[in-house]
Amino acid sequence: MTINEFQKKLLAEAVEMGFEEAEVYYKKSESFRVMIFKGEIDSYETSEEGGLGFRGLYNGKMGYAYTEKIEEASIAFLIDSAKANADVLDEDDGTDIFEGSETYTKHDFYSEELAQVPTLKKIELIKSIEEKIFAYDPRIVTLNYCMLQDFSEERVMANNKGLSLNEKQNGLIIYISAVVKDGEEMKTGSFSKMTRDFNELDPDAIAKEVAEEALSNLGEQSIPTRKYPIIMRHDASASLLAAFTPIFSAENTQKGQSLLKGKVGEKIAAETFTLLDDPSHPDAIAGSNFDGEGVATQKRAIVSNGTLETLLHNRKTAKKDGVKTTGHARKPSYKSTLTIAPLNMYIAPGNKSKEELIASMEEGVFITSLAGLHSGASTVSGDFSIAATGFHIKGGKIASAVKQMTIAGNFFDFLKDIEEVGSDLKFMPGGYGSPSLVVKELSVTVD
Amino acid sequence: MIKQSIIENVLEAALSTGGDFSEVFIEDKYVNTMELQSGKIEKSISGRDFGIGIRIFSGLQCIYTYTTDFSEAGLINAAKRAALAIKGGANGTIHPLQKEIIQPIHTITQMPRTVEHARKVAVMRKANDIAKNYDERIKQVALRYIDEEQNVLIANSEGKFVEDTRVYSRLSIQATASDGIEMQTGFYGPGAHAGFEFIENLDLNHYAGESARIAVTMLEADECPSGKFPVIIDNEFGGVIFHEACGHGLEATSVAKNNSVFANRIGEKVAPDIVTYIDDGTLPNEWGSLNVDDEGEKTRKNILIEDGILKGYLIDKFNARRMDAEATGSSRRQSYRFNPTSRMTNTYIAPGESTPEEIIASTEHGIYAKYMGGGSVNPATGDYNFSVAEAYLVKNGKIDRAVRGATLIGNGAKTLQLVDMVGDNLAHGAGMCGSISGSLPVNVGQPMIRVSEITVGGTKGE
Numbered sequence: 001m002t003i004n005e006f007q008k009k010l011l012a013e014a015v016e017m018g019f020e021e022a023e024v025y026y027k028k029s030e031s032f033r034v035m036i037f038k039g040e041i042d043s044y045e046t047s048e049e050g051g052l053g054f055r056g057l058y059n060g061k062m063g064y065a066y067t068e069k070i071e072e073a074s075i076a077f078l079i080d081s082a083k084a085n086a087d088v089l090d091e092d093d094g095t096d097i098f099e100g101s102e103t104y105t106k107h108d109f110y111s112e113e114l115a116q117v118p119t120l121k122k123i124e125l126i127k128s129i130e131e132k133i134f135a136y137d138p139r140i141v142t143l144n145y146c147m148l149q150d151f152s153e154e155r156v157m158a159n160n161k162g163l164s165l166n167e168k169q170n171g172l173i174i175y176i177s178a179v180v181k182d183g184e185e186m187k188t189g190s191f192s193k194m195t196r197d198f199n200e201l202d203p204d205a206i207a208k209e210v211a212e213e214a215l216s217n218l219g220e221q222s223i224p225t226r227k228y229p230i231i232m233r234h235d236a237s238a239s240l241l242a243a244f245t246p247i248f249s250a251e252n253t254q255k256g257q258s259l260l261k262g263k264v265g266e267k268i269a270a271e272t273f274t275l276l277d278d279p280s281h282p283d284a285i286a287g288s289n290f291d292g293e294g295v296a297t298q299k300r301a302i303v304s305n306g307t308l309e310t311l312l313h314n315r316k317t318a319k320k321d322g323v324k325t326t327g328h329a330r331k332p333s334y335k336s337t338l339t340i341a342p343l344n345m346y347i348a349p350g351n352k353s354k355e356e357l358i359a360s361m362e363e364g365v366f367i368t369s370l371a372g373l374h375s376g377a378s379t380v381s382g383d384f385s386i387a388a389t390g391f392h393i394k395g396g397k398i399a400s401a402v403k404q405m406t407i408a409g410n411f412f413d414f415l416k417d418i419e420e421v422g423s424d425l426k427f428m429p430g431g432y433g434s435p436s437l438v439v440k441e442l443s444v445t446v447d
Numbered sequence: 448m449i450k451q452s453i454i455e456n457v458l459e460a461a462l463s464t465g466g467d468f469s470e471v472f473i474e475d476k477y478v479n480t481m482e483l484q485s486g487k488i489e490k491s492i493s494g495r496d497f498g499i500g501i502r503i504f505s506g507l508q509c510i511y512t513y514t515t516d517f518s519e520a521g522l523i524n525a526a527k528r529a530a531l532a533i534k535g536g537a538n539g540t541i542h543p544l545q546k547e548i549i550q551p552i553h554t555i556t557q558m559p560r561t562v563e564h565a566r567k568v569a570v571m572r573k574a575n576d577i578a579k580n581y582d583e584r585i586k587q588v589a590l591r592y593i594d595e596e597q598n599v600l601i602a603n604s605e606g607k608f609v610e611d612t613r614v615y616s617r618l619s620i621q622a623t624a625s626d627g628i629e630m631q632t633g634f635y636g637p638g639a640h641a642g643f644e645f646i647e648n649l650d651l652n653h654y655a656g657e658s659a660r661i662a663v664t665m666l667e668a669d670e671c672p673s674g675k676f677p678v679i680i681d682n683e684f685g686g687v688i689f690h691e692a693c694g695h696g697l698e699a700t701s702v703a704k705n706n707s708v709f710a711n712r713i714g715e716k717v718a719p720d721i722v723t724y725i726d727d728g729t730l731p732n733e734w735g736s737l738n739v740d741d742e743g744e745k746t747r748k749n750i751l752i753e754d755g756i757l758k759g760y761l762i763d764k765f766n767a768r769r770m771d772a773e774a775t776g777s778s779r780r781q782s783y784r785f786n787p788t789s790r791m792t793n794t795y796i797a798p799g800e801s802t803p804e805e806i807i808a809s810t811e812h813g814i815y816a817k818y819m820g821g822g823s824v825n826p827a828t829g830d831y832n833f834s835v836a837e838a839y840l841v842k843n844g845k846i847d848r849a850v851r852g853a854t855l856i857g858n859g860a861k862t863l864q865l866v867d868m869v870g871d872n873l874a875h876g877a878g879m880c881g882s883i884s885g886s887l888p889v890n891v892g893q894p895m896i897r898v899s900e901i902t903v904g905g906t907k908g909e
Contacts, residue, residue, distance in 0.1 A: 037704060044532045045511040045786060048525065049498060066494035068515045069475075074495070081493035088564040090487035144706045144827050179706065179827045188827050225673045255484055256587050257623065259630065335478075337490050372832040375821030376854050380623055380630045385671075385854040385904050387823075387832030404830050406673075406854045406904025445673035445904035447856055 001072055003028075003050070010054060010075050011160050017079050019056035019063075021097040022160050025334050026052045029153035034123055036130045036146045041123065053334030054078045060092035066334050095316045099161040101296035104289045107280035110168040111196040115152060122148055125201060126174065132207030133178055137215055144188070145177040163294045171196050171285045173429055174206065178214040187401075189214025190369075194285045194429035213368075216391075220401040222446050223392050229364035230407070230439040231357050231393070234426045236367045237434035240384075241347065243373040244411045245432070247382070248302055249328075249340040250317035257380055259412060260308065268308045269415035274348035275303040277312075277328075284344035286431030292331030292338050300326060302345070312340050346433030350421035354436045357422050359396040365444055366391045366398065367407065382411040388444075404447040414439060448473045448610075449499070451544060453519045454602050458541055460526040461503045462604060465536020468504040468764075469526075470603040472741065474783040476595060477560055483571045483590040486579070491564065498783040501526050505533045509765050511786035542606035549739055553732045555614045557643040559594035567592055570618065570646050574655040578622045581659035584666060586630075587623040588659075594643070601743035609743040615734070615888060616645045617877065620655050624662035631668075631851065633661025634820075634836065638734040638877035638888060645732070661818060661837045668849035671838060671905030677813035678855065678901040679806055679841065684819055684876030686891035690794055691824040692831045692859030693724060697751050697759075698777075699766035699789040700883060701826040708829045708860045709757060717757045718863045721799050724752035726761055728776060728792030734877035735793040735890040742778040742787060749775050751794075763789040781885020788884045795892030799869025803895045806868045808844040814853065814903055815839040815846055821878070822855075829859035854904040862898055870895035 007024050014022035028050035035043040051068040056079075063086030067074045126148040134140055152170035157163060177190040191210040195201065232240070252258035260268065269275075279287045279297035291297055293315055301309050313321070314329035317340065330341035358366060367390040376386035385408035392399045422436035454471050461469035475497050482490040499522060503510040512529035514521060559567075571590045578588040595615040602608045617638030624631050635658040639645040680688055693709070701707040709717065718724075728737050728746025737746045742764050750758050762770060763778035766789055780787035807815065815838065822833030835853040839846050875892035 041508055041532070043509045043511065043786060044529075045513075046525075046529060047513045047784065049513065049515040049784070051496075051515065053494075064490075064492040066492070067497070069495055069497040069517070070515075077495065084564055085491035085493055088481070088488055088491050088568055090489070093489075142704065142706060142827075144701070144704070177827070186828050188825055255589075256625070256630075257589075335492075335494055335496075337492050371825070372821070372823050372834065372854070374823070376832065376834040378632060380632050383852050383906075385834060385852045385906065387830075387854065387856050387904075404856050404858075404902075406832070406856055406902075408673075408852055408854070408904055408906040443673065443904075443906045445854075445856075445902060447902040 001070065003070060006070050007158060010078060013075055014056050014079055015160060019058050022056035023097050024052060024054055024158055025331060026050065026156045027153060027334050029151060031149065031151040032119065033147065033149040034126060036126050039127065039131065051334045054082055056082050057096060058083055058086035061086040061089045062095045064337050093316060094319055097159050097161055098163060098294045098315060100163040100294055104296045105280060105298070107287065107289055109287055110170050114170055114172060114196050114198055117198045122150065125203060129176065129203045129206050132203055133211050136207055136211040139180045139182050139215060140178055140211060141181045142179045143176060144179055145175055147175045149173045157294055165290050165294055167289060172198060174201065176210045178210050180214040180218060182218045185218055185220065187214060187217035189217055192429050196285060217389060217401050220403045221392065222403045225445045227441045228444045229361060230442050231361060231364060231366045232437045232439060233354065233366065233368045234422070234424050234434050234436045235428060236370050237347065237437050238428045238432045239370050239373060241345070241434055242430055242432040243377045244379055245342060245345065246379040248312050250311040250313045250321060251340050253311055254317060254320055259382060260311065263308050264310060266308055267306050269303055269306045270418040271306045272350065272421050273303060273306055273415060273418050274301065275345065276301055276348055277342040277345045279343040281344045284427045284431060284433060285429070287343055291327045292329035295325055295327040295329065297327040297343060312342060314338055314340055344427065344431045344433065346425060346427065347421065347435060349423050349425040349435040351423055352420065354422050354424050357420060357436055357438055358393055358398065361393050361396060364393045365402065366393050384409060384411060402446060406445045408443040448475050448598065448600050449517060453522065455541065455544060457501060457522045457526045458602065458604050460523045461501055461530055462539035462541065463527060464530040464533040465539065466503040466505045466530060466533050467539045468604055469539065470502040470601070472500040472783055473600040474498055474597065476597040479559065479594050481567060481571065481592045483575055485587065486575060488568055496782060500783040501529055502786065503529055503533065504765060507769060508533065509786065513783050539604060541604045544602055544608040545606045546608045549609060549611060551738050552729055553640050553736055553738065555642040558596065559614065559616060559643050560596055562643040567646065574618065574620055574651045577651055577655035578620060578659040581656055582624065582663045584624045584626060584663055585622050585659050586625045589621045591619040593617050601741070607743045609739055611738050613640060613737060614642050616641055616643060618646055618649060620658040622659040622662040624666045626666055629666060631662050631665035633658040633665065636877060639732050640734060640736045641732045664837060664849050665851045668851040670907040671850035671853040671903065672907045673905045674903060675900050676903050677810055677897060677899050678903065679810060679813060679815045679895060679897045680819065681817050682870065682872045682894045683874040684878065684891060685816065686795055686876065686893035687819050687822060687878060688833055688855070689724065689796060689893065690791065690891040691822045691833065692829065692862055694791050694794050695824050695826045696829055696859055697761055699760055699762040699770060702760050703766040703769040706827050712757050715757050716755050717860065718752055718755040719866055720755045721869045722752055722755050722863065722866050723797035725750055725797055726777070726791050726794040730793050733793045733875060733890050734888045735791065737792060740776045740778045741780045742774065744774055744776040744778065746776045746792060749777065761789045761791060763787060779884060779887050781887055785885040790882060790884060790887055791880065791889050793875060793890035793892065795873065795875060796869065796894065796896060798871050798873040798894045801868045801870050803870050803872055806870055806895055806897050807841060807846060810841045810897065811843060813841045815841050824859060831859055832856045850905070852906050855901050856904060857901050862901060865899045866896055867899045868897040
């Protein structure tokens with residue numbers, strides 16, 4: 001049974017079985033991944049997969065089910081499961097299925113050129129990067145990851161209210177982590193890059209970046225435990241932003257799980273802070289012309305010069321708050337119900353380079369990476385206390401790497417304490433971007 | 448799930464270019480998830496995952512491919528395409544498949560798929576009421592119920608043919624307390640390799656009550672001081688610290704390539720005499736338990752550290768080649784989408800002789816971590832970090848004020864050397880462990896232990 005036949009039959013049968021509205025979401029993807037270890041292919045992976053999510057309105061309530069087994073027998077499984085799941089819900093919350101936006105942007109998230117790059121060329125690239133890293137400095141003892149991965153996927157959304165959308169996307173990711181050793185001191189440095197342009201990957205530049213990142217962490221010194229002014233490098237800032245993104249979700253404010261409840265229109269951050277979501281930003285790789293409900297996406301300011309402009313909404317939360325959806329319904333997979341999330345959210349860049357920011361700091365800590373965000377950051381209270389890697393700044397210069405440390409503070413205070421925003425905006429593979437930020441102070445505890 | 452003759456043909460196609468080992472992993476999994484928030488069932492979704500993973504070895508090269516296409520032609524094509532990554536050679540040998548009947552160690556009395564939603568919801572509502580009514584400052588309770596029935600078939604070119612059914616049930620409770628200005632949360636998530644009987648028999652007064660109590664306690668807590676302190680880590684989920692700090696460093700994934708501080712140190716003293724560290728996938732119905740691992744090997748009790756001496760590692764079939772060692776029944780994967788590798792199951796510190804009262808009474812000034820949050824480790828360096836969900840100061844041998852925002856950092860190998868007391872109250876806690884072969888149910892466990900010095904990061908300063 002082809003997927004088209006399956007979809008048509010499923011939608012028709014759903015209506016026959018009493019669903020008032022019904023929708024299918026199908027995704028198929030292919031991927032390739034290679035890991036290199038000391039010049040040899042250590043692991044080589046390929047995949048071809050697909051799965052289908054169904055949702056339907058039954059007695060006014062939305063039932064969900066999914067399957068990866070596309071065969072006739074699965075139609076009954078989906079319909080019966082979705083009915084049982086609708087039945088168990090406590091109330092009809094006004095959710096319904098969307099008939100479609102009037103217009104959609106036609107941004108292209110698929111590169112034909114990338115799709116045509118031969119496998120051998122990709123393997124040669126990652127092998128040559130590995131070789132160049134080892135050649136860069138004898139203190140590089142091993143790479144604990146040296147990986148290249150690419151993917152392509154196609155999403156289809158169709159419902160019985162006339163919506164029919166599809167989109168293709170591809171991309172390539174490189175992830176490398178190098179281990180360096182000097183005497184008894186051992187440090188790592190990692191690198192990740194996601195792109196749709198194979199030709200922009202320069203093995204010499206990547207090797208240099210990985211090696212320098214790891215080597216710079218050697219020669220660590222302890223500094224006193226106390227509060228310090230902080231410069232947070234673009235990638236560390238982006239990962240902190242990603243961890244705290246749930247505070248901007250209207251679903252969380254409505255459930256009393258975010259302190260931004262009732263704060264739209266108010267100052268929540270420093271004047272220098274502007275937060276944007278741009279589904280088709282040219283430097284970002286995650287994007288889409290439509291959200292998880294089929295609503296057209298568009299560039300939006302979430303925070304402008306410190307003022308909270310809007311929360312992130314889907315159609316259900318928008319209805320509840322009496323506003324229009326912002327197109328932030330997210331269906332991470334056909335296996336999930338709808339959640340709320342941005343596509344490419346980033347902090348708008350300022351004018352000064354990272355070097356200028358460092359040069360203008362008398363004493364402080366320059367943070368380059370964070371760890372333990374999944375457990376050490378509470379989106380409910382805003383408190384964070386997390387492990388960090390970084391450097392001691394003295395007299396406008398990097399003095400030394402700092403021993404393992406934690407930084408602690410509260411994200412709501414952090415937003416208000418941003419003093420300067422750098423010009424070095426970069427996106428992380430997950431679709432979050434930030435420039436480097438200067439923050440008044442955070443508690444720093446050094447091992 | 449798929450005819451044996453098709454599996455044989457796929458195993459053969461996978462070896463057509465000179466591979467020396469091939470394996471097929473078929474997974475058919477049913478999942479139910481329900482969420483209750485603000486007193487209402489808000490989300491309920493059911494699904495079926497179905498796919499096939501094919502693995503080929505050629506010396507120290509490993510090829511993996513997976514597909515949701517279950518037709519014979521689709522599977523043979525996938526195997527052949529994967530085999531193209533190997534540069535020629537004679538066809539590998541296929542041994543006739545010999546079906547192994549496994550004696551399940553983990554009894555399941557109520558398959559979750561046969562239990563109607565209403566009974567599951569009833570438990571959720573009861574837990575919600577207990578947490579909500581604990582204190583008027585509890586403003587929100589979020590519950591998540593999940594059950595999974597994972598049917599697997601594992602066959603390989605050495606003649607292995609094993610089928611197994613794994614059933615998981617878990618109830619996670621998160622309570623949020625607020626005094627109108629601040630908000631704090633408390634969490635408890637009991638889980639087991641068991642059916643609905645586990646959910647129905649849960650002591651909800653304990654689990655839901657504790658999640659609410661933690662949230663309220665943290666609302667009243669002081670900021671945590673920073674500095675180096677003796678730290679007492681309580682039993683059960685407290686074991687997460689050694690899961691991160693040592694467990695990951697004992698997995699062949701990092702040992703085989705010398706990316707671990709524990710590599711090449713079997714027989715060496717890596718911990719004080721009072722420390723014995725064990726990974727045991729056979730504990731009946733525990734969250735991290737399995738009948739067979741994801742290569743079809745029987746799970747076992749692996750002693751990793753005995754009386755402070757490093758005894759062994761957790762090894763999968765592929766890394767066993769690089770290490771010239773035997774696999775230890777420790778190969779796991781989240782699903783057919785993941786190439787399996789060595790992972791933990793139920794890992795714990797064996798009980799010692801001190802009573803919890805003795806440990807606290809003998810600590811003059813330190814931190815007591817009653818419940819741990821999560822953490823992570825850099826396996827190459829062993830540097831770890833953990834958040835403490837509920838912490839207290841210890842003063843003059845007594846538990847003092849509650850403190851919040853505590854994070855523990857340090858180096859696994861060094862912290863292990865600093866364990867100076869081990870309690871007699873071993874217990875296990877359920878968690879999810881994320882690593883290269885995906886997110887897996889694991890238990891962490893320990894009795895109460897004390898570490899003479901850990902760096903505690905807080906907001907209060909020294």
